Amino acid sequence: MLRDSIKAAQISAMKAGDKPRLAAVRLILAKIKDRDIELRTAKDVPDDDALVIDILQKMVKQRRESIQLFDEGGRPERAAEEKAELEVIEEFLPAQMSEEETKAAIETIKTETGASGMKDMGKVMAELKARHGTQLDMGKASGWVKQALA
Template sequence: MIRDTIKSAQVQSMKAGDKDRLAAVRLILAKLKDRDIELRTASNVPDDDSIVVEVLQKMVKQRRESIDMFKSGGRDELAAKEQAELDVIETFLPAQLSEDETKAAIEGIKAEVGAESVKDMGKVMAVLKERHGAVIDMSKASGLVKAALS
């Protein structure tokens, strides 16, 4: 399980004295704890790995947006800090599909649901997220789906 890997990374970081990695891992664990608390009242709880992947993907998206804002604002030191956190977070995510593999998946889903125009983008995105949500960056996939349907 991914959660166990993250917890063992916390212990390894403590033993190695890697304060930056330890801080990032603790941040991940804190976000997971917050998500666990949110799900206490939920009626149908997804499996643990999908929860962890969802939280990690959200954190990756936030870090990428922060990096862009910091770079455009001339705050390279803060962008570097965010990049370091991003690198740690990405180590726990499952291997992402390459752009070619993503395009192939999109074409398969497009043919399966009979999508022909941009109006059908929602259908394709829904199936894509359901099947490959853990291994595809959905923000990049959105652009690829739009290009495939144009």
């Protein structure tokens, strides 16, 4: 399980004395704990690995946005900190699909669902997320789906 590998990474970072890595792993574990607390009252609890992957994907998106803003704001030292955290977070994500693989999956879904125009975008996006949600950045995939349906 992904949660166990993150906890193991925390222990190894503690033993190695790698403070930046330890801080990033602790951030991940804190986000997971927050989500666990939110889900205590939920009726449907998602699969544990899917939950952790969702959290990691959101953290990656936040880090990328922060890096861009820090670079634009002339704060390279803060951008470097965010990049270091981003690298640690991405270690735990499953291998991401390439652009070509994603476009091929979109075409497959498009033909299977009979999607022909922008009115079918929601249907294609829902199927894409159901099949490959953990393996791709849905923000980028959205643009590719628009291209395919245009």
